[in-house]
Amino acid sequence: xxxxxxxxxxxxxTNLQKACEKQLRSxxxxxxxxxxxxxxxxxxxxxxxxxxxxxGLIIDExxxxxxxxxxxxxxxxxxRGAKRALLWGEKVTRLHKSFLTRLxxxxxxxxxTPVWVCExxxxxxxxxxxxxxxxxxxxxxxxxxxxxxx
Numbered sequence: 001x002x003x004x005x006x007x008x009x010x011x012x013x014t015n016l017q018k019a020c021e022k023q024l025r026s027x028x029x030x031x032x033x034x035x036x037x038x039x040x041x042x043x044x045x046x047x048x049x050x051x052x053x054x055x056g057l058i059i060d061e062x063x064x065x066x067x068x069x070x071x072x073x074x075x076x077x078x079x080r081g082a083k084r085a086l087l088w089g090e091k092v093t094r095l096h097k098s099f100l101t102r103l104x105x106x107x108x109x110x111x112x113t114p115v116w117v118c119e120x121x122x123x124x125x126x127x128x129x130x131x132x133x134x135x136x137x138x139x140x141x142x143x144x145x146x147x148x149x150x
Contacts, residue, residue, distance in 0.1 A: 009039040018119075052104050059097045063090065088136050092122045095136075099124050115147040 004012065013036035020029035050058075067090045074082035103109050109126065116130040117123065121137040123144075130144035 006039045006043040010036050010043055013039060052100050056097060056100050056104075059093055059100070062093055063097070067093070088121050091136050092124075095124055096122075099126070102126070116144045117147050118144050 013032045017029050017032035017036055020026075020032060067086060070086050071083065074086060099115075106112075113126050114128065116125040116127070118125075118134040118137065118139065120139045120143050121134060123134050123136045124147075125131055125144065130141045130146075132141055133139065134141075134144060
């Protein structure tokens with residue numbers, strides 16, 4: 001594995017913070033939170049926001065190359081947990097691509113309808129209320145939160 005950049009370290013520390021919070025390890029969660037903040041402040045911010053088309057191309061690349069590579073590694077390691085997480089991740093990534101396509105066709109979509117995101121797997125749902133359970137990872141809707149669009 002290569003060197004992680006500040007943005008990747010931010011994401012990793014944030015995920016570890018969430019994992020510690022779920023395990024009621026508040027001291028460790030606070031430390032990972034501090035690390036995430038530190039790396040976030042060091043992360044180079046883009047000069048402009050990416051377009052929906054640019055984000056779509058990144059998603060296409062993930063689906064075409066990154067998921068197959070990661071699945072190959074999980075197969076070699078016979079890691080069923082990784083295979084399950086990759087399956088969920090790929091499903092959610094494909095749903096994100098579908099969401100971007102809908103957003104391109106209807107830029108006012110976010111003005112008209114709430115968007116909900118599952119904190120466990122990243123599933124996006126567009127509708128007045130979240131589903132009762134996440135269709136990807138099956139957590140109850142208390143883990144599905146309304147996205148605040150800025």
